[in-house]
Amino acid sequence: MARGVVSWLLLWTLVSVCGADVCPCERPELCQQIRQQRDFEVFLFDVGGKTWKFYNWSMVTTVATFGKYDADLMCYAHSKGARVVLKGDVPLSYVVDQDNRTAWITEKVNLAKSQFMDGINLDIEQAVEEGSPEYHALTDLVKETTETFHREIPGSQVSFDVAWSPHCVDGRCYDYVTIAESCDLLFVMSYDEQSQIMGDCIAMANAPLNQTLNAYDEYLKLKIDPKKLVMGVPWYGYDYVCLNLSQEGICSIAKVPFRGAPCSDAAGKQKTYKWIMKQVNSSMSGRMWDSKQEAPYINYKDDIGRIHQVWYDDPQSICAKTDYVTSRGLRGVGMWNSNILDYSGEAVARQQTVMMWNALLGC
Template sequence: MIIHAVENGDTLWKIAQRYGADINQIILLNQLNNPDVVVIGQALVIPEPNKEYVVQPGDNLWNIANRYGVRVQDLAEKNNIANPALIFVGQMLLLPFTNYTVQAGDSLWKIANQFGVSVSEIAEANGIENPSLISVGMTLAIPSPLRPVKEINAYITRTNAEGAREVNTLGSHFTYLSPFTRTIQTDGNLTDLDDAAVLQAAAAQNISPLLVVTNFVGGSFDSDLAATFLRNPGIQDTFIENLLEQMRAKGYSGVNFDFEYVYPEDKENYNAFLRKVVGRLRPEGFSVSTALAPKVREDQQGLLYEAHDYEAHGDIVDFVVLMTYEWGWSGGRPWAIAPINKVREVLDYAVTVIPRDKILMGMPLYGREWEIPWVQGTYARTVNPQEAIQLAAKYGVPIQYNEEYQSPFFRYTDESGQEHEVWFEDARSVQAKYDTLEEYGLRGASYWVLGSPFPQNWPVLQRNFKVKKM
């Protein structure tokens, strides 16, 4: 998979010719509504011939495997496909092997070095007992390089049939699915969520569902509700039993606590509650995780941060989700949603107090559009990456890329003369985040939130990591 930023004079046909790629596969992989229009600065993902294949209408896994001379089960395993009968148009498949014809002067060591695999891997794949005995004209099956294994979580707010379709389509990319949300109540109960459709889809895709519990009421996080809950051990005991009942009944594998805007004086109460709930759930085989605000130091001021004790959570729970996004928030100035320099500042602190193998780095799947000049009290509109590109195409403006933030953006003027500024994510920006995740040696990543079309993200994820399935 290659990331190509459209240049002046590019057409889709020229781009396909440059990389020897199939133009129809590029169109499907990027979900291009109008292939005749590409925007200068737009990032496209290009499937590499004989290494990747994009599912076309009428395909099934058997005919794809037969075309490339590989076994269906190898193709399914390589791509985390739980049901070989279920593949989707536009889905990129990594081929488990590439065929190579031995040339004069070749050695197995030279070929292995060329493809980034080991001599023993090639020898094993081809039944070669003596690696020095290969001959010109011999066809070798070169196994695709191994990828680091990471865990991927995805929050989802649409739990209806539409959400289930998205989970089925993208499910090979997720370790966990976190339907948002159930809310704590002052009597120890928790609100219900009609999650049957997405849980069924998660099960079909071998995804471990996490039950999300928050203090989210009426569109915002309620500090007083969190205080009432965290200051009353009796309410907590009742809640834990109700939680266990819900998790067992619905087949959840773990719980994710996302308590936000907790009063600073409840920091230790929150820690104590987590110790209690872990002590009750872990022996039952359930995981416990938390979502944490993006702090850069322990004593960071502000209601969002002060009660989130990084070191304590890192010690108590199984893993944490760092919410490394929302710098460019809807009520603030135009800015990248997750500027990589700010993400790295959070990670620089986090890894000093939380084990790296307990950290999922938050990643946004959305962007925002502001009216400029920005006025205090105005709010940005949330846009998805596909919508952002369509806006740039509509108004004929190039997409720029901020190297410091590793994020694309553009400005345009609408029909009324109003200026706008748009920041969003593209293949380059998520590649920068995956590079960061690997550099810091983290457990994996967590997306906020499904329901925002971003087709370029999935092949980029796929080329970087093998997603762990439980």
């Protein structure tokens, strides 16, 4: 065995025994946590794979990693001055116990350190009754997580994902005001807004403009600092099978109840922007625009003759929302999720992808 190999193995053994973490980046300084806070956040969720190589890194400030840990992504993001943060999810019934809560936070901090990460995104979307033990445990979890991360990883970022409205959407009755005060930012999930359809069971926009913006007004009425709010927009849509398509273009959908509502967007299937763009040209309608909801949609017929209606967001509908971000002085914008554009490099796809990224900064 060569002397260099023996030396390397000895070093690896010593590092393993001592519990130190070896920087996986070509340049060791890229393993240093990002501490600089940008005035405007472009916060994205990466769910795995290698599409991150094609993101518009001139915009990106934070990447929440919801896929398998990718050291190359961490190194590259740091080279661009962007944070990379963990996903944090835990059953609230578990963290009602203080010891369990502390242990969970400690585990996440240690994981962040070992992977050279810059914080954590708390994605806890569980239904909670106001005043319940879980309600208080969630509030305490956010506060304690933030305090621990800030202490153990100076300059780290702790974010919390909230529903599109603060009014108990999907049973998420949280202490939004205290949570907002405790963490660095709230990522507002301004999508899946048809999860509880109380009116007619019909296909509608994933994130209608007025409904979306009115919900931000409600957050601001709670005196939540606008600099804590990041607007999340959908880079996907919903494909509904129409039980009936009226002459006015209204698509009746199956009744799929959800958390007390008789109908839900669960009657449809989520489709990526990449898929939708390929479907537009072959659809029976072409791109249509609903001026009331300010969203695009298409109608198409499947292989067995059923009519579908697909509602989605594109640069026009997104720009109307992100313009609000600027006018109201919100912290920034983001999307679910960054992987699902067409990064193939084909000419039309490239243009579509560039326009979707650019729409994040308004029009």
